[in-house]
Amino acid sequence: MKKWLLLLAVLLIQACGNSSENMDSTDSQEANPEEIETTITTPEIEEEEPQADAENRQEEAYFGYYVGFFEGVDMNFDKDPVPFNKITISIDSLSSEMLYGHSVVAGNERPFSGPMVVAGDSITVVASEPGDDRYDGVFSFTIRPAEELLIGTWKANNQRLAVSSRQYKLEKKTFAYDPALELSEEVGWSNLYEKYPKYPDKSESLTEDVSKFNASSYELKKEDVENMYQGDLEVMRNAIYARHGYSFKNRKMRFIFDHEVEWYMPVSTDIREQLTALEKKNIDLLKRYEQHAERYYDEFGR
Amino acid sequence: MHLKAQTVFSYSLLLLYAYFCYLMLLITLQYIPLDTDVAFLRIKQDEVALFYYPWAFFIHAYCSILVLPAGFTQFSPSLRKQLPQVHKWAGWLYLTVVLLLAGPTGIIIGIHANGGWSSQLGFCMLGLFWIYFSVMAWFKIKKGEVQQHRYFMYRSFALALSAITLRAWKYIIVAIWHPRPMDTYRLVAWLGWIGNLIIVEIIIIYLKRKQT
Known part of the structure; x- marks a missing residue:
């Protein structure tokens, strides 16, 4: 587009430079149709593509990973619920009226499928998990491709679970393994918890060591790790x-990565x-x- | 009444000693059956690859426990008087273990100790002093210098006990301050036997004063 404007400008300048009044009008008339043609043809190319292709492209706008917090709504606090888990909802395929996908959360990967309703460019789905897992339930959500959002709720089949309903507002995000991703220094200021809500007496503090080495891109030597605390080693x-x-699945690790690691998304x-x-x-x-x-740090022995 | 308090004290000390010997036995039993990828050896795989290290390690692990009962019985005055032969045999057992088995292997393991030069120096010096005190005690008794023999045996046995005190220090220090693992190790590599040596020298000074 810019090239065309530039060309037009050059042509106009040339036309002006020619300073012939007659030429001026013909030149501009010659130049203009070309300009008009191109501006018209570009949208035409998109519109004239086969309808099926355009639909595919629209479908593809829904596909992919949506990541965010799976936030507890109805919780039984006697059963030690986890109010916030990071979840990835993957939209995998669409057929005429059905949507297929899967969710990955808390070490549990579950497929779901259900009928969808299209409204404008958004689609709304009520999708059920198979029902043969203790934690299965029904997702109801809307995908808004323009905002790259997936918003909805989830209800457990078993109402006696620690968390029987949840809500979420997930953002679209692509996943790619990147060995260069690092833990931020803030991770070293946090604690490891076995339980949620965070009981301060059941925590294990981390140190700055935790972000010292990237074990995906650097070959650790024993000298690097021998003086480190167990918690730092475990998170590393x-x-x-x-x-x-x-x-x-391990709660201690889930809490740290869900809450303290911005780039983290569960996909597998x-x-x-x-x-x-x-x-x-x-x-x-x-x-x-x-x-x-674990065995010897605070024990008599070795 | 005074005597009774003393008896109670010595019996509880005996009980404590038996308990720690039991703990040491449990540590030894970790290495049975012979396996080079268990317990401490899990983090010594570079050393395990050296042909002599597993030999040194297992000789040290299996034989060192013997010095605890062998050395301890020697302090009983009644045993020395009534069964001098037992004292002599136990002495030979102790000397054999220290001079030929646990001592030299301790130095070899010490050369490869975790934690760098400071802990390596600490453990090697412990081994050298242990052998030196034991040899001196042997020479002294051969020359009939019973009192000197006794003092050197006190020193030797104090260092033998570092196996227990080193681990006890570690336990206490970790429980109170939670230091990093290798910092703890570097500290107890010295603290574990220097403390014993200071205490035994104080005891010897006290005994010498009492005699004169």
Whole structure:
């Protein structure tokens, strides 16, 4: 478009420079149709493409990962509920009136499908999970492709669960494994919790060591890790899994990565095949020191 | 009444000693059956690859426990008087273990200790002093210098007990201050036996004064 404007400007300047009044009008008439033609043809190309293709493109606008917090609404506080879990909802395919997708949250990957209603460019879906898992339920959500949002609720089939309904407002996000992703320094200021809400007496504090090394891109040596606390080692190791989009069943790790790691998104419950040779090597080393700390750090013995 | 309090004290000390010996036995049993990828060795895989290290380690782990009962019985005056032969045999057992087995292997493991030069120096010096005191005690008794023999045996056994005190220090320090693991290790590599040596020298000074 810019090129055309430039060309037009050049032509106009040339036309002006010619300073012939007759020429001026013909030149501008010649130049203008060209200009008009192009401005008309560009939208025409889009409109004239086959209808099916345009629909596909619109469908593709819904596909992909939507990430955010799966926020508890109805909770039974006697059952130790987790009010906030990071969830990824993936929209995988659409057929004439059905939407298919899956969700990944808290180490649980579940498919869902349901009828959809199109309203403008948004679609609204009521999608059920298969129902053979204790934590299955029904999702109701609307996708707004213009805002890249997926907003809705979820109701558990089993109303006696610790959390029987949730709500969410998820943002569209692409996933790509990136070994360069680092933990921010703030992670070192946080604590590890086994339970939620955060009981201060059941916490384990992390230190600045936790973000010192990236175990996905740097080969750890024993000197690097031998003086580290167990918690830092554990988070450093689990950061490898987090980079691959691993969804943590383990609450302690889930709380840290869900809340303290901005780039983290759960997309898979099994990432073993994705680990690189370097990562496997580092995991082995880290596990050794973690186990050693677990068994011997505050014990009489060795 | 005074005597009774003393008896209670010595019996509770005996009980405490038995308890720690039991804990040491549990530590030893971790390495049975022989496996180079358990417990402490899980973080010593570079060293395990050296041909002599597993030998040194397992000899140290299996034999060192013997010095605890062998050394301890030697302090009983009644045993020394009534069964001098037992005292002699236990002495030979102790010396064999320290000079040929646990001592030299301790130094070899010490050279490869975790935590860098400071803990390596700490453990090696512990090993050298242990052997030196034990050899001196042996020479002294051969020359018939019973009192000197006794003092050197006190020193040697104080260092033998570092196996217990090192771990006890670690337990206490971690419980109170939660230091980093390797900082703790560097500290107890010295604290574990220097403390014992200071205490035993104080006891020896006290005994010498009492004699004169």
